[in-house]
Amino acid sequence: MNSNKTSINYGVLLGKSLILSFIVTLIFFVLFTLILTYTKLSENLIPLIDSIILIISISLGAIKMSINTSKRGFLNGGVVGLVYIVILIIFSMIFMKDFQFSTYTLTKLIIGLVTGILAGMIGVNLK
Helix, strand or coil: CHHHHHHHHHHHHHHHHHHHHHHHHHHHHHHHHHHHHHCCCCHHHHHHHHHHHHHHHHHHHHHHHHHHHCCCHHHHHHHHHHHHHHHHHHHHHHHCCCCCCCHHHHHHHHHHHHHHHHHHHHHHHHC
């Protein structure tokens, strides 16, 4: 019974960490969209800003997860990064008719995983 409670707690922590990550993503994308709309900022910066927002969002979620689990930060952070990207891929598959798994998608998956691992290691040491 204790194992079941532990897995439920882990799932809740993972869910809260992912919600934090997606809220941060939403806030940053809204701000970036406003900046892009009302300034002469080049649209060529979109892929770079997208990656920066991705890294910040996953980092905050992975740090939150690792602080709350207090061990195996690299693993917990990696799970946050991986699940975050998988959720984005699923939404892309649902809402984009021409979505294709490409090297760009694979690169984002690797960036998400590595960012989560590194942020998880930072988070476990912040407690």
